[in-house]
Amino acid sequence: MTLANLKLAPEVATLMAKFGVDAASLNGGSLAVRSPITGETIAKVSEISNTDATKALEAAHQAFLEWRLVPAPKRGELIRLLGEELRAAKDDLGRLVSLEVGKVTSEGLGEVQEMIDICDFAVGLSRQLYGLTIATERSEHRMMETWHPLGVTGIISAFNFPVAVWSWNAALAIVCGNPTVWKPSEKTPLTAIATQAIFEKALKRYVAEGGSAPSNLSTLLIGGRDIGEILVDHPKVALVSATGSTAMGRAVGPRVAARFGRSILELGGNNAAIVGPTADLDLTLRGVAFSAMGTAGQRCTSLRRLFVHESVYDALVPSLIKAYGSVKIGNPLEAGTLIGPLVDKGAFDRMQSALEAARAAGGKVAGGERVHDSELADAYYVRPALVEMPEQTGPVIEETFAPILYVMKYKDFDDALAMNNAVPQGLSSSVFTNDIREAEAFVSDRGSDCGIANVNIGPSGAEIGGAFGGEKETGGGRESGSDAWKAYMRRATNTINFGRTLPLAQGVKFDI
Ligand code: UN1
Numbered sequence: 001m002t003l004a005n006l007k008l009a010p011e012v013a014t015l016m017a018k019f020g021v022d023a024a025s026l027n028g029g030s031l032a033v034r035s036p037i038t039g040e041t042i043a044k045v046s047e048i049s050n051t052d053a054t055k056a057l058e059a060a061h062q063a064f065l066e067w068r069l070v071p072a073p074k075r076g077e078l079i080r081l082l083g084e085e086l087r088a089a090k091d092d093l094g095r096l097v098s099l100e101v102g103k104v105t106s107e108g109l110g111e112v113q114e115m116i117d118i119c120d121f122a123v124g125l126s127r128q129l130y131g132l133t134i135a136t137e138r139s140e141h142r143m144m145e146t147w148h149p150l151g152v153t154g155i156i157s158a159f160n161f162p163v164a165v166w167s168w169n170a171a172l173a174i175v176c177g178n179p180t181v182w183k184p185s186e187k188t189p190l191t192a193i194a195t196q197a198i199f200e201k202a203l204k205r206y207v208a209e210g211g212s213a214p215s216n217l218s219t220l221l222i223g224g225r226d227i228g229e230i231l232v233d234h235p236k237v238a239l240v241s242a243t244g245s246t247a248m249g250r251a252v253g254p255r256v257a258a259r260f261g262r263s264i265l266e267l268g269g270n271n272a273a274i275v276g277p278t279a280d281l282d283l284t285l286r287g288v289a290f291s292a293m294g295t296a297g298q299r300c301t302s303l304r305r306l307f308v309h310e311s312v313y314d315a316l317v318p319s320l321i322k323a324y325g326s327v328k329i330g331n332p333l334e335a336g337t338l339i340g341p342l343v344d345k346g347a348f349d350r351m352q353s354a355l356e357a358a359r360a361a362g363g364k365v366a367g368g369e370r371v372h373d374s375e376l377a378d379a380y381y382v383r384p385a386l387v388e389m390p391e392q393t394g395p396v397i398e399e400t401f402a403p404i405l406y407v408m409k410y411k412d413f414d415d416a417l418a419m420n421n422a423v424p425q426g427l428s429s430s431v432f433t434n435d436i437r438e439a440e441a442f443v444s445d446r447g448s449d450c451g452i453a454n455v456n457i458g459p460s461g462a463e464i465g466g467a468f469g470g471e472k473e474t475g476g477g478r479e480s481g482s483d484a485w486k487a488y489m490r491r492a493t494n495t496i497n498f499g500r501t502l503p504l505a506q507g508v509k510f511d512i
Contacts, residue, residue, distance in 0.1 A: 003331050005147060006234050008035045012042045012190065015096050016501045019089070019197040026190075031222060033190055036102035036341040037332060039378025045189050047223040053230045056181065056219050060152045061244040062235040063214035065181040068149035069104070071254060076126025077176045077211060082171070082202040083119030087114060089198050093163065093191070096335075100190050101162055102340040104332040115167035115195075117464045118480060122171035125485055129176065136452055140499025147489040149177025151238025154231045156252070158244045160298045160401075162188035163195050168480045169241045169462065170199075170218065176488040178238070181219045184324040187343060189222045196220040219275055233254055233484050239264065239488060243300075246399070246473045248427070251352070251450075253475070264487055265475025266468075268399040269427030271450070272305035274416045274442070276433035279309075284432040288405070289323050291430075291458025293384040297338050297403030298347070300474075301428045301452070301460035306407045307398060307416040313409050317388065320407075321366045324386045329371055342402060348380040351402035354395040355385055358406065360393035363387040369405070397423045400443055413438055421449045427470030428452035428459035451478070 012035075013023055029046035049058070053211070086093070094109035105113065131145035137247040153173035157165040162184060181325045184192035199218045206213060221227050232240055232255050241264040242252045249267040256263040273291070275284055291303035308316055332340030342348050348370065355368045368385030384403035389396055396406045420429055429448040432455075433439050439445055439455045451470035452462060462468055467482035470473070478484045504510060 002037065002375060003372055003379070006038050006331065007427060008038055010044045012096070014042075015092050015099070016190065016194065018092050019194040020201070021193055021197055024406060024482070031186060031189060033100065034187075034344070035099055036343050036379060037099065039376055042099065043190055045193065045222055048221050048227060050226060050230060053221050053227050054224065054234070056216070056221060056237055057152065057231065057234045057306070059216040060179045060181050060219050061360070063216040064149065064151055064177075065425070066214040066396045067179055067217060068133055068177040070177070072126045072129055074177060075177060076123045077117050077209070078173055078202060078206045078213065079171050079381065080123045082199060082206050083116050083123065083200045085198045085205075086116045086119060087100045090116070093194055093198070096191050096194055097162060098332050100188050100341075101159060101224075102332050102343065103295060104340050105335070110459050111161060111164045114164040114464055118167050118171045121464055121481055122175045125172070126175040126367040129485065129489065131491075134493075136495065137505060138496065138503045140501075142496045144494050144496075145487075146354055146492045146494060147486070148313050148492060149252065150488055150490045151178060152236055153178045153180045153488060154234075154237040154240040155180055155182045156228055156231065156240065156242040156244065157182070157184050159185040159187040160297060160300070161243075162191040165243045165479075166466070167196060169264075172479075172485050173488050176218065176485055178488055179214070179217045179219070181221060181231060181237065183221045183223065183228050186224055192220055192222070196302045198225065224333070229255075233259070235259055235261075238262060241477070241479065242266065246475075249475045261489065264469070264477030264479060265302065266477050266479060267473060267475040268421045268425050269300045269302070269470060270304050270397065271301055271428040272304055272307060272423075273458060274413070274420060274436055275306065275308045275316060276411075276413065276431065276438045277309045277311045278434040279312060279432040280434060281312060281319075284316060284364075285319055285323065287430070287432065287456070287458040288320060290326070291460040292405040293324070293327060293339055293403050294460065296300075296342055296382070297384065298401055299460050300345060301462065302403070303405060303459050303499060304399065305392070306405055306417055306421075307410045308407060309416075310411055317407060321386055324367050324431050327384065329381055329383060339381075341379050341383060345380055347402055348382065349430065350400055351382060351385075351404060354398070354400040354402070354404055355387070357395040358387045358389065358404075362390045363406070392419050392422065399401075399425060411440070417442065417447065425470065426450045426472035426474040427474040430454035430457060430459045432456055
């Protein structure tokens with residue numbers, strides 16, 4: 001079927017019904033949901049009022065007072081069931097991600113797989129919230145560290161990973177003893193509503209198994225910026241985990257800090273890769289193609305800057321340009337499509353202004369033009385753009401959330417490394433090389449300054465086992481694997497005296 005004849009609203013309604021969402025709740029609301037695939041309106045959902053949002057946050061705090069008392073491995077059982085429900089719903093939810101965001105099928109499914117993976121991780125974690133036993137200088141004393149539930153966790157997520165980001169936060173927050181309140185992107189409420197329905201299903205099973213859980217353990221707030229602000233400012237939201245632009249983080253971070261709340265900020269990336277003289281060029285070509293063009297360049301981790309050693313520039317860049325020219329762009333639901341649409345007109349306009357700025361700065365642009373516009377006036381498909389730049393300047397040092405890859409030539413590895421680090425963002429990075437010195441230098445103290453530094457794979461497509469996040473304007477937060485869970489708990493240091501005397505630390509005397 002051609003894109004022009006595609007009508008997605010009926011399929012969306014069928015899918016939502018499968019999740020148990022009442023068809024009536026998808027019509028007549030104030031928030032119109034648009035599919036980037038065709039530009040058509042696929043639903044109109046209602047938004048929560050400011051008063052109800054505040055009430056929901058207070059109810060979530062009441063839920064916290066109960067949920068923190070449930071032993072962590074039991075909390076893990078709920079997340080185990082959530083993982084099972086997600087497995088059962090994978091095809092439908094993955095499809096809905098594709099319909100609402102425009103991701104190609106395998107990436108829509110991949111996003112749900114990422115949710116399943118973090119559930120598995122969190123289940124294991126629920127028996128491993130370890131604290132240390134610490135040597136004390138005082139006799140007949142013991143010192144230890146204990147980890148306790150923190151409080152309501154607010155989650156603000158972006159359109160591009162509309163459900164995975166919720167799950168990284170929610171799976172951890174819930175095993176750590178915290179209810180969650182989620183404000184998804186205004187562009188993607190349907191996948192959020194479906195995810196909430198899946199969670200409710202898991203919760204029902206958990207309760208049927210005899211598990212105890214408060215209501216309001218997971219709350220969804222559909223709404224705009226004002227709802228986000230209520231979440232950010234509420235004193236009972238102990239942690240705000242916010243994913244989005246650096247501009248959003250600049251607004252959220254200080255407001256949370258002003259009330260001494262905690263935040264995890266997952267903001268912009270301007271990720272680079274260095275291609276050294278010894279790189280395996282076939283592998284590099286594939287790695288670069290996926291991370292620069294995949295998801296139509298709309299990942300935080302998308303590759304945006306490429307530094308190619310002068311000795312391999314002519315062997316790599318023309319083949320890359322060829323791949324850019326031939327990659328299949330179009331209906332993301334169709335097998336073989338690698339590039340779906342940009343999310344909306346705003347994204348398209350920002351891409352075009354970046355390309356204009358690049359041309360003005362001496363860039364040579366291949367691709368970047370709109371395609372399928374004769375069939376669809378309101379959907380924005382573009383050929384990914386590869387821009388050969390004389391130097392790292394102008395739009396290269398900004399994040400444009402679109403498939404633009406700026407390519408630059410270098411002579412000296414240390415210069416390339418310096419350029420990798422010479423942008424305000426610090427999310428992800430990679431080096432393609434078979435030279436152990438370059439590889440090790442890249443991941444060393446003097447290497448990439450990003451939260452993610454890879455060797456012989458692109459900067460995008462991280463697994464959930466590692467801590468995910470970045471430095472500088474990326475915000476410094478870490479989510480997902482490793483010990484990211486610690487941000488969702490409060491640490492207490494406990495000193496216990498089991499003797500009959502009261503020795504003071506540091507030899508202090510205080511005899512009364
Ligand atoms: C994002 O782009 O917001 O590493 C998250 C990746 C994915 C997550 C990206 N696992 O590309």
